[in-house]
Structure formats: structure tokens, C-alpha cells
Amino acid sequence: MARLIFITGGVVSSLGKGLASAALGALLQARGYRVRLRKLDPYLNVDPGTMSPFQHGEVYVTDDGAETDLDLGHYERFTGVAAKQSDNVTSGRIYSEVIAKERRGGYLGRTVQVIPHVTDAIKEFAMAGTDDLDFLLVEIGGTVGDIEGLPFFEAIRQLHNDLPRGQTAFVHLTLVPYIEAAGELKTKPTQHSVKELRAIGIQPDILLCRASHPIPEDERKKIALFCNVRPECVIPAMDLSTIYEAPAEYHRQGFDTEVLRVFGINDAPMPDLSRWDDVVSKVKNPEGEVRIAVVGKYISVKDSYKSLSEALTHGGLANNVKVHMDWIDSEIFERDDAAAFLENVHGILVPGGFGERGTRGKIAAVKFARERKVPFFGICYGLHMAVIEAARDMAALDNANSTEIDKETKHPVIGLMTEWVKGNRVEKRAEDGDMGGTMRLGAYTAALTPGSHVAQVYGATEISERHRHRYEVNTEYTGLLEKHGLVVSGWSPDHRLPEIMEIPDHPWFIGVQFHPELKSRPLEPHPLFSSFIEAAVAQSRLV
């Protein structure tokens, strides 16, 4: 049976709880344990799929088609374990299941209550399918004290009692702020946060303390004393220059050693962190730098393109260069000449997106990349923009558009497909259906044209990538586009849906219908990103 590690947060949000959890997962894995990470999110949305990236950051999509919290991306990138639908649940989902069961008469007339019915549903979710694991790490979203988080904290408190002694550990992440005027670190917020946790019956075993300055021994002892933990279990988590330092640094501070000790494990093999050390040394000692313009809509929120910025960095690791990202709001290109912003970049990437706003600017950026022969990478909506640009400028289809942008367009080069095949099942989506979970979601295979640029990049002719979109390239126009130089080089296995398009007569011009950034990992950079950055390096030698 899996041992459970619960990770909670206190004091403030945004302390990097997801990253800390992911790093702990990586450390346990580096010691040879089988791990999986899960996230329990207290908000009432059934899943983050309908939440704006401006509000919630990126929506991370799993192979099995779940729209999940972006922390699952951290988990995957750090452990290499593919996340699943069952690794993320929200209050919204828990409550809708409990209420549906109540409507079916599933509670046999009993009064349905938060305790035990909601907490039972949470516990059931947390524990499902964990038999083949050594450790299950469960992160609770939000911070202790949030009203909506209470049922989750109650559920993990109960689990600690339900399971045999020594099966669970509680890790609490807090902030130890540095007060400039006093020149001191302050432990009081941590004390209060732990007090809050203990008031609901949870005694943390380990405190991970985020701090901008080293925490002196005396302060560590003070935290230990007031929070009822051993001093060795107060782990300083200093700000790091790169997130990839987290596993090695946390290990140096004794994080994984103390967590294992909570379970009575004192003789675990030391973790092999050489691959992480290698990543860190590459990040710190790049041999050059390339500039990539990311032309998108949600650029004001750092987390809305989290996997994308990570994947670009991984592409840099594969080429020993630092990737400098210029995040450019595409609307800029609707006002000024695009050239001024793109003149000195070595690659242009148009990422995924939704809706009409900013699309004219994205199309202008594609045009610049195509005409000036700057490496171009279009992802999902970015592919759609490339197709629209090519239709208008190469194939002279005036006002060609996506029906997402102009329902009445004379040339719908991108349109809504109402059905497609997944495995041997036909999936349907309705034009006026619910917004939640109605997209083509999750992993689909694609067949690559032998000899094409993408087939070379992947070194394969069959691939699997993750999707999240409603619209598709309209095959009524692909023949014409191919004649003008934008060719389909990857198809769905039934040859009905174009998955990849490229311009062979261009140094690097590839648009993909899926989201390759979701599968890139620091220890295994995605081939498309490695190749795109390689092309940018070549471009940097030209300009």
C-alpha cells in the first residue's frame, strides 16, 4: 500500500507548493521509489478547463484528456510520470458527484453532510488506484484557513487516523519573511500558520520554510519549538536561481531524508541526482543565447504559458544555449509595423489561444516569419494563424478565415469538425454545446509523412501528442495550400484531420494542431523544441 505524503501551504499563496511537491517526488524517485503526485483543488469549478488563463494560468492537459491544474505539469516535468485524470480533483467535481449520488437515492434517505459524505468522497478519490506505488504525494491547493479548503484538510486529517501508524506524513510549506527595516527574518507567520493547522487537528511533521535569506540556527530552533516539530524537520527553502536546482538543494537541506524518517525509513539508498546536476550546470553555463518572440494574447500572466516557457528552456538545454523569450502582445502588430519588434529575434512562436482578439497581429507575425525566413513554430491556434496567412497571401483567398473568428467567411480554411475518431469510438461535439470538456482533448496519434521535416525532427513516422481545441484545418483547402507551398506532413491515422503542416521551402516552418509543450521535460526535451531552438541558433549566426 502506498505511503501518503500530504503537502499543504500557509501564510501566502504562490510559494511554489507545486514545485516543492514535484521536487520531493523527483527526490524519492531518484532513490528508487515509485511515486505519483495528486492535486486536490478547493475551488468550485468542476475542472480548470473553463477558467481564463488570465485568472488561473495554463490549463494542463493529460494523455487521458483531463483539463487540469498547471501543477500537474510540474509533477510530470520533474518525475516523468504521465499525469492522469485521476490526479486532479476540485471541490466542484466532488460536490457534483455527491449531489448526483444523492439525487439517485444513493444515500438511502440519510442527511447528506460535508462530514462524512464529502470527506469520504475526497478520501476515496485521494486513495484510488495507488496500490502499485511506494509514495503518493497529495498537494492541497490554496492555503490553510481558506473556507473552501476545510473539507480537504478534514479529509486528510481523517486519512491519517484511518491508515495504520507510519503510513502518512504532513509537510507544510510556509514563508519566513525578511523585514528590511529590522534586518531580520520573522517566524511569527509560520507559527500562526501551524497553529491554524493544529486547530483543525493536523500536526505537521516537516516544515518547508521559504525564505529570501538564510535561516539562522536559532530561528530554526525557535520555529521547531513553537510549531512542535524537531529542529531537523525545519527545512529552509531558499529562493533559487533556477527551479531545476530544487531537487538537489532540498536534498542538501535534508528534506527527503527527514520525510523518509517520518515513515521510519533510515536506510534508503541515496538519490542519484547527477542528471539534475547536469541540467543545472547547463542552465548556469550556456554557450550562447537565442531570442524567441512568443506572440500571444495572455502574455501579461506569467503562468498562462507555463509549459511553453519550460519547453523552450528545455530546447535551450538540448542546444546548450539560453533561450531569451520576448513575450509580445499580438495586438501590438495591429497598431505598428511588426518588423520593429521582430527584426532581431531568432525564432517566432505563435502559441495556443482562443477568440478573435489579437488574431490579426498573430497573422502579421506569421507573415513576417514566412517572408523573412525566420524559424516559425505555430502551436494549435498558431497553426490556424499560419493556415489563414498562407490562404490569404500564398493562395490569394481573400478574407480566408477560421469560423472561430468569422462565422460567415467565404473561405473557412479552419472550421468546426463535429466528429472525430478516438480509438475506435466516434466522439461528437455540438456547436452550441457546453463549454466545459467539449474539445478534442488528450492524446491522439498522428502519422507523419516519411521524408518530411517533422518526420526528421521526431525520427519517427508515428507519434502521439496531446490536443485541446475545437477547430480543425479544413481539408477542402489543403490541396490548394499544398500547391502553394504549405503542406500537410502529419495526419490523423484515418487521414481525415491534418495534424501538422510545414513549408518545405523555408528553414523551419512548422505548425502543429496539438500541444507538444505539454510533454517536454528538462531531462527529455521535446524534439520539436530542440529542433526549433537549433534552427534559432543557426538563425542567430545570420543576423
Ligand code: GLN
Ligand atoms: N481556439 C482554437 C480551437 O479551439 C485553438 C485552441 C488552442 O490553441 N488550444 O480550436
